Amino acid sequence: MTRQYSLCGNRWDAETYRVGVLREVAGRGGSAYVHDVLAVGDLVGLGGPRNNFPLVPASRYLFVAGGIGITPLLPMVHQAELLGADWTLVYGGRTRGSMAFLDELAVHGERVHVVPQDECGLIDLPRWLGAPDPATKVYCCGPGPLLDAVERICAAWPPFALRTERFVAREQGAPSRTTPFDVELARTGGTVTVPPDLSVLEALGKAGVEVLSSCRQGLCGTCETDVLAGLPEHRDSILDDAERAAGDCMFVCVSRSLGDRLVLDL
Amino acid sequence: MPEKALELRIAGKATAADGVVTLTLARPDGGRLPDWRRARTST
Numbered sequence A: 001m002t003r004q005y006s007l008c009g010n011r012w013d014a015e016t017y018r019v020g021v022l023r024e025v026a027g028r029g030g031s032a033y034v035h036d037v038l039a040v041g042d043l044v045g046l047g048g049p050r051n052n053f054p055l056v057p058a059s060r061y062l063f064v065a066g067g068i069g070i071t072p073l074l075p076m077v078h079q080a081e082l083l084g085a086d087w088t089l090v091y092g093g094r095t096r097g098s099m100a101f102l103d104e105l106a107v108h109g110e111r112v113h114v115v116p117q118d119e120c121g122l123i124d125l126p127r128w129l130g131a132p133d134p135a136t137k138v139y140c141c142g143p144g145p146l147l148d149a150v151e152r153i154c155a156a157w158p159p160f161a162l163r164t165e166r167f168v169a170r171e172q173g174a175p176s177r178t179t180p181f182d183v184e185l186a187r188t189g190g191t192v193t194v195p196p197d198l199s200v201l202e203a204l205g206k207a208g209v210e211v212l213s214s215c216r217q218g219l220c221g222t223c224e225t226d227v228l229a230g231l232p233e234h235r236d237s238i239l240d241d242a243e244r245a246a247g248d249c250m251f252v253c254v255s256r257s258l259g260d261r262l263v264l265d266l
Numbered sequence B: 001m002p003e004k005a006l007e008l009r010i011a012g013k014a015t016a017a018d019g020v021v022t023l024t025l026a027r028p029d030g031g032r033l034p035d036w037r038r039a040r041t042s043t
């Protein structure tokens, strides 16, 4: 069983990694195993850490996190702090109790704005993003609806202010299929049809299957999903040739299917 | 995962919120871990 988790530790700590794992209610897979079975002292196999969205230079950063989307942003927050940058984190979640890392974020005082939905409602995005600022870079990670809303508002911002300006996705030709394909969900059961005009991530989202995402351009690695059967058409800028050929994982924000059917570990 | 897996020991496990645990992972011999990899770009 292999699952993708975000590193959320200190990337300058050369001796340890830290990962944050959300218990997925529907999951009979990896997350329950991590929560219920794994204990200190156990040995686990880990692929090389990939999930890292580099922080591009800027004088100000605005981080917007939704729920477990805080995990890939934590190292960036840490880096921004080390760099002495001016940064702000707006962190939303269902309830305070469900929001990870509030303790360690508390040391940053006013820089961190905690927005539990049951106390304050949704993040007031126009307040944070309403006035485009050329000196600020915005990084967002969380559920699809939050990313959509942030993208909509950031459309008024200078190009590439959202997330990164140096990071440019590899040019991709048209997808090889022009017809829909099916994605079968091995863990939760069910099948989602992906039409040509939607990404796998979008089609999953419409069907109520949330996969954590951030860049939605095949750059950051957040949406990595294991492929159990079928042939993915890789359209990301992350995997190398050997990894592509292995075909056992894909980035569902951009990659598609060569055949009629893919089976994903979801 | 496509890359070869590292065998790591769980050095810490903590509850970070309702339904969220964090694991701290280290090499069994205490050695240095590979650097975090950056996603690639093409130019």
Ligand code: FES
Pocket: A212, A213, A214, A215, A216, A217, A218, A219, A220, A221, A222, A223, A224, A236, A251, A252, A253, A254
């Ligand atoms: S969300 Fe960044 S690679 Fe898919």
